[in-house]
Amino acid sequence: MAGLPAYPFLDTVTLEPDTMASIARTAYPRFKAALSAQELQTLYAPTEEEHALVATHTRTDSQQLTLLALLKCHQSLGYLPAYETIPTAIRQYLCQQLSLPPDTAFDPAKNLRSRYRSLIRGYLAITAYAEGGPRVVEQRVTEAASTMSDPADLINVAIEHLIQQRFELPAFQTLDRLVSHGRYAVHQTLYAQMTATLSEAQTTRLDALISVHARRSEFTRIKDTPRPASLTHLRQWTERLPWLASILAPQPFLRGIAHTKIPQVAAEAAALDLGAIRAIFHGPRRWSLLLCFLHHAQVQTRDQLVAMLLKRMRRTTTAAKELHEQHRELAEQMLAVFSEVLDPTIDIPDDEDATLGHNVRHL
Secondary structure, three states: OOOOOOOOOOOOOOOOOOOOOOHHHOOOOOOOOOOOHHHHHHHHOOOHHHHHHHHHHOOOHHHHHHHHHHHHHHHHHOOOOOHHHOOHHHHHHHHHHOOOOOOOOOOOOHHHHHHHHHHHHHHHOOEOOOOOHHHHHHHHHHHHOOOOOOHHHHHHHHHHHHHHOOEOOOOHHHHHHHHHHHHHHHHHHHHHHHHOOOOHHHHHHHHHOOOEEOOEEHHHHHOOOOOOOOHHHHHHHHHHHHHHHHHOOOHHHHOOOOOOHHHHHHHHHHOOOHHHHHOOOOHHHHHHHHHHHHHHHHHHHHHHHHHHHHHHHHHHHHHHHHHHHHHHHHHHHHHHHHHHHHHHHHHOOOOOHHHHHHHHHHO
8 A cells, every 4th residue: 555654563453453351341240349248248148048058069168168159159240250269258258157167268179169050050040151152242242343342331231141141151351352353343344334335546545644744644634623712713623624525525435334333433543643543454444444533523523613603602792792781881871961961951941051051061
């Protein structure tokens, strides 16, 4: 592609922006850093039926604590946590509920954990994630990714759907990878859809936006923000609108794309600097980013022009009100003076015009 540098060490997959979500930004269930007595009671107090289940399927104190802890944690989190991640406060509270010494430890046997997992799934009527969970997540994420872009939002959608379908939640990394792959596939389809009818001249024009002329690119110029609503700046922003329109009309290429998706793609483009967007060698993705970015800039410039005009109108209205108040005060003063002229006119006889004139002049 003319005018763009070559980076042979990059490929089209790694050029997708960072899609690994931070667990803190998602609704993936985790243990709280600290639990109050009320929270322990609400979330982890065992019922009589659960006491009976533990008594039936365990023999030792350690096994009782292990089964009850896994059961209550699964109810709270939607999956079985690693023993070392279970807070001490929960372990000690469950020891208290089982009348066990507070230093009782979990039974680390792997076969025991596997047996308890199956028991808990059956008791809670939960389906293992491996038994259809990936397909459920893939379908739901494919639907949601057509209107959403944030990986954290997509992970939350997947979590909500898995819980509704009574699936056990997988490890966060598993969910994150699956969502990232689904998001990537949907975006590739959207990029192909947006750019399918672009002509060679139009792709060349889009690429020209990220070429540097006179030390500045049009891409950088599009990122400009409006300045205070002075007449000079208003004229400048009025000239910006036809310039943006002259580049390309993006609307025909964005038909069929969810209206929520276009600003998201535009925001992704706006977050990139010139070097980053020039380094995107997957043409459909680069052109899609530029199309959405240009469309959003055109819409935003119209809105900004309206806002600037409204500010100017408010200033004009305020100035007019102030001028009106000044004129009103002047008129009131003139009427007061005129009334002082009229009052003596009534009292002075008609043949004493000299006296009347003297009084008016004095006034």
